[in-house]
Amino acid sequence: MPVPNRFRLLPALAVFALLLPAAASAQPASAAPPAAAAPDNGASFDVEIRAPAAAKDLLERHLDLRRYREVPDLDEAELARLVTLAERNVRELLGTLGYFSPIVRITREAGTRPQLVVTVETGERTVVREVDIAFEGAIADATDPAIVSQREAIRSGWGLPSGQGFSQTAWDDAKSQALRRLGARRFLAGRISDSLADIDAPANRASLGLKLNSGPVYRLGEMQVQGIDRYDARLVSRLARLPAGSEYDRDQVVQAQLRLTGSGYYDSAFILVDPDSDPAAAPVQVTVREAKLQKLVLGVGLTTDSGARLSVEHTHNRLPAIGWRAHTSLQLDRKAPFAQSELTGIPDQDGWRWSVLGRAERLEDGDLVTQGRRLRVGRFRSEDRIDRNVYVQYDGASVRSSSGLPLSAAESGAGSALSVNYVWTGRYFDTLPTPSSGYGLGIELGTGVTLGGERSPFQRAVVRWLGLRPLSRGRLQLRAEAGAVLARASTQLPATQLFRTGGDTTVRGYGFREIGVALPDGEVGPGRYLAVGSVEWQLPIRRGGVDSDFDSLLFMDSGAVANKVSELRAVVGIGTGVRWRSPIGPVVAAVAYGVKPRKFRLHFSVGFQF
Template sequence: MTSSIRPALPDPPKASRWPARAAALLLASLAGMGSAWAQAQDALPAPEAAARQDSNQASAAAPTAARTPFRIELIAPAPLDAWLLRHAELERLRTLPDLGETELERLLLTAPADLRQLLASQGYFSPRITIERTGSIDAKDANNSTGATAAPALVRIEVEPGPLAQVADWQILLSGPVLDDPAAAEQRAALQEDWKLTAGRVFTQQDWDDAKQAALRALSRLRYPEARITHSLADIDPDRHQAHLRLELDSGPAYRFGPLQVQGSERYQPETIQRLVRLAGVEPGLDYDERLLQAAQQRLLDSGDFESAFVRLDTSADPEAAPVQASVREAKQQKLVIGVGASTDSGARLSLEHLHRRVPGLDWRAATKLQLERDTRTLNGALDSPIDERGWRWNLAAQLQRQQDGPLVTSSQQLRAGRSQGGRQLERQLYAQYDRASTQDPALAVQDDAAASLSAHYGWTRRAFDDLYNPTRGQGLALELGAGLTLAQRQPYLRARARWQAYRPAFESSDRPSRWALRLEGGTVWSRDGDNVPATQRFLAGGEGSVRGYGLREIGVPRAQGGADPGLLLTIASLEWQRPVWIDGRRSDWETALFVDAGAVANHSRALSPQIGIGVGLRYRSPVGPLQVDLAYGVERQALRLHMSVGFAF
C-alpha cells in the first residue's frame, strides 16, 4: 500500500491567532456582562436592582467571560504532545464563545484526519488515535441556583505515533544540457553527494521540501539559471514505514555572461560601475555564477555611491552572451549627518559629519567629521579618488585630536597619503604618515616635549567569517608593518601590529551547541630610544574590544605622577564561551557569555605584567550586529565595570 503525503501545516501566524482569540474573549466577556445585567433586572425590584447592580453583574460576568466550551487532554510522547496541541484544529477553535454541540461533534469527527496529517508531516504514517469525550458544553450545573455553566466538557486524546518513516531509496533524475556538458561533471556529482535525505534517514515533510530546494539551488546557481523541478514524488508505504523519493530536474540551457548594461546612472560614469562589477569576477564569456552577481551587487552597495543596486542576468537573451544588467539608484551628492550616542567606555557622544560624493573639478569623495566624546575631541577629513581597474583608490587624510586618559592629556596631529584596496573579505593599504604628539598633566603643569615622525606603512586584513554582521564561525587576521624616522633625533624605528579573532564550535556533541570566541593581539615598536616615538605610534589597552574590567586605554606604562603612558609592547588575549539561550525547545536570538581577558603594555618584555578581567555577558543578535552587555571584574583594579556595545567590526 502506498500513498502520497500532504505538505505539513505551517505554524499559524501569531499576528493572526492572538487578535482572533482576544476578540473572542472580549465578545464573551461583553455577552456575559449583558446577560447578567438582564437577569438581575428581571429578578429584583427596581430599588434593589439599583442597589445591587454592581455585585450581581460582577459575579455573573466573571464565570461567563472565563467560560471555555471544552478542554483538551492530549497524551502523546514528548515533545510531540506540545507540538500537536499547538497546531491541532481543536485547540485553535476551542476558545470560540458560541461553539455549540453540533460544531463540537463536527470537530471531533474531523480531528483524527487533522492529527494524522500533522503526524505525517513529522514522519509518522501509522499512528493510533483514540478520542474520548465526557460532559456536554451546553450542560448546566443543577446545584448552582445562579444557572452558571458546569465545568467544561473534556476531550481526551491518546496518540501512539508508531515508528518513524525512513527513506528506503531516492533518485535524482536530470534532463537538459546538464546531462552531456563535460564542464558540469562536478556539478552533477555534487547534486548526488550533497543530497541529505539518503537511505536510512528519518523522513519528514520539512526535510523533503528543504532537500528539493537545496538541489534546485545547487543546479540553478551555476551555469543553469533557468533550472526547474519538473516532477517530485514522496511515495510512502505506511505498512513498512518507508519513503521512496524521486526528484526530476530540468537544467534548461547553459548561460554565459555577456556585456554589462547599466541603468539608472546619471552622475557617475558607466566605467566606474563596470569596474566594480568586473572586480567581483563578472567578465564576458564566463559561465553564469549566481555568487559572482551577488558579489558585484554587494560591491556597488559597499562603494557608498548608491542607495540601491541590483545585478541580474537577462535570461531572455542569447544564452551564449546573456547581458548582465546593473540597475542602480544613486545616492544624494551631499549628506549631512548629526549623531548622538553613548557608550560605557567613551561616555556621551556627539558627532557632525559631512560627505560630498563628487567634489567639483576633482571628482573625488570628501568626508569631514567632528566628534565630541567625554574624553576625546576629534576633527578629521579625508579625500578618496574613484576606484581604478585593479580596485585601488588614492587617499588623503588629516586628523586633529585631543585625548584625555586619566590625568594625562595627549594632543596629536596626523597627516596621511597613500592608496587602499577595499573589500568585504580582503583589504590592503599602503601609505605614508606624519605624526606629531605631546602629552601633559594639567594639574602639575608638566608637558612632555612634542615627538614627531615620518613613517611608511603596509596594512593587510583578511576576513573569513560566515556572517560579517553576526559571525558564529570563521576567523579574521589583520597585519600592519611600518618603518619610520623620528624628526627630532633622526632615530629610525620599526612598528608591527597583528590582530586575530576566531569563532570555533564548542561541545559539538551536545544537542544545544555553543561556541568559543578567541581573540589575540600583539604589537611592538623597535627603537633605540622609544621615548622619541610619538604617542600615537605606541600602544595602550583596556576597554571594550580590548581588556574588559578596565577603562578605555587605562592599561599602559605607569607614571610616577599617576596615569599611564603608551608603551612599546602590547599583548592581549581573550577567551569567551558563548551559549545560545533556548526557549520552548527553540534557539532564540539571545546568548549568554563567560569570558576572561588579559592584557599588558610595557616598554620591555620583562616588564610585561598581564592585567586580567573576568566576567559574564548577555548578547542579542540584532539585524545590525550583536548587542553586547558585559559585566567584568578587573582583578588588579578589584572593581566591577559595565561594558556595552552594538555591532561587530574587524
C-alpha cells in the same frame, strides 16, 4: 504502489456543494426542531480526534470534517455522507506524514449533540528505501572538476536519504533544496524534469526518483545599468565586480547587490540575470536608485571610556572637478576629541582606490595630554572578506603634562615620523555584523624614519586575531593582539606610533588607555611593545525554552605595555555582563574588576569591530 508527488486533499468546496442542495430540501417545516432546542454555539456536531501527537496535530488543523461543525440543520443522511468522506480525507492526510496503512475508525457517540470520534492507529511509518538522482543537460556528462563537484554535492547533500522516514513535506523540501543547489552556480535555467515517490504501502517502503535538467552553462554578458544620473557610470560595474565571461554564481550576484547598497552611492540596487537570455553572454541587468549627493549626520552619545560625546559627519559623494568622495568627521568628547577629513577616489578596474586623509586629535591620558597630527596618502582595496591598504603616513605628536612634570621626548612620545605601511585584514566570520563563529586576522607592517631631532629608522608591526568557537551551549570568543616598534632606545617616536591599551574594547576593568609604561610620579606613557589577550564565554539567555537575542557574558582580559619584551607584565580584568544582538551589531554592558587597581568599572560598547 505508485503515488503522485503531491497528495490531493478532498476539495472542501465540492463537499459543500454536495451538502447545500440536501440541506435545502431535507428540512420540511414540520420536522424543524424548535429554536429553543438549538445549542448556544450553533454547532451541528462535535469532533474528537484520538491519535498519536503528530497525527492529531495535523488532523486538528486540516481535517475537512471539522469545518462543517458549524453548518446548521444537518440531517442523518448528510452526516453519514460526511463520515464516509472524512475517512478518505484522514488517510490522505496521514499519507503526507508517511503513514500509508493506518487503521481509521469514525464512530458516533450519544449526547445532547452528536459527537463524532475519529480514532487513528497510524501503523508503521514508511521509510525511504532507495534514492535515484539522475541528471540531464550540460551537467550530466561534464568532466570539468568544478561541475563534477557540484553534481556530487547535490547527490551527497540530498535531504531525504535512505533510512529516513518519508513525508510529503520532507520530499518537497529535498527536491527544492536539490534544485536550489543546481541553480546556485552556472545552471541558471536548471529545473526538475521528472520526479516520483513510489510507495510500497504493505512493506512501508518508499523508492524516490528525481531527474534534474541543468540546461546550459550560463556566462555573464555586458552590464546594462538603469537609474544612473549624478554619479560616474563606471561606479556600478567596478563596485559590483561581475566581469563579462565569468560563470553565473547566485552568491556573487547577491554580494554585488550588497556592495552597491553598502557603498554609500546607492540607496537600493537590484541585479537580474534573465534565464531566457543567451547562455553564452547573459546580460546583467542592474537597476539602482542613487543616494543623495550630500549627507549630514548629527550624533549624541555616551561611552564609559570618554563620557558624553557629540559628533558631526558630513559626506559629499562627488566633489566638483575631481569627482572624489569627501567624508569629514568632528567628534567632541572629554578624552579623545578629533577632526578628520578623508578624500576617496572611485575604484579602478582592479578595485583599488586612492585615498587622502588628514586628522588632528587630542588624547588625554591621565596627566599627559597628546596633540596628534596625521596625514596619509595611499591606495586601498576592500573585498568581501579581505581588505588591503598601502599608504605613506606622516605622524606628529606634542605632549605635555598637566602636572608640570618634565618628561623627555622618548618617555612622553613627542616627535614626528614618516613611514610606509601595508595593512591586510581578513574577516572569515559566518555573519556580520553579529557573528557567531569564524575568525578574523589583521596584520600591519610599517617602516619609516623619525623627523624630529636625530633622524632614526624604525619598523613597526601589529598582529590582531579574534576567533569565535560555537559550544554545545553558547560560544567562546578568544582575542589576541601583539605589537612591536623596533628602534634605538634614544629614538624620538611619536606617541601615535606607540602603544597604550585599556578600556571598553581592549582590557576591561581599566580606564581608557590606562595601561602603559610607568613614568615618574605615577604617570603612564606609551610603550614600544604591546600584548593583549581575552577569553569570553557568551551564553544565550533562554526565554520559554528558546534562545533570545541576549547573551550573558563571563570574561577575563589581560594586557601589558612595555619598552622591552622582558618588561612586559600583564594586568588582568575579570567580569560579567549582558550582550544584545541588535540589528546594528552587539550592544554590550559589562562590569569588570581590575585586579591591579582593585576596583570595579562599568563598560559599555556598541558594534562589532575588526
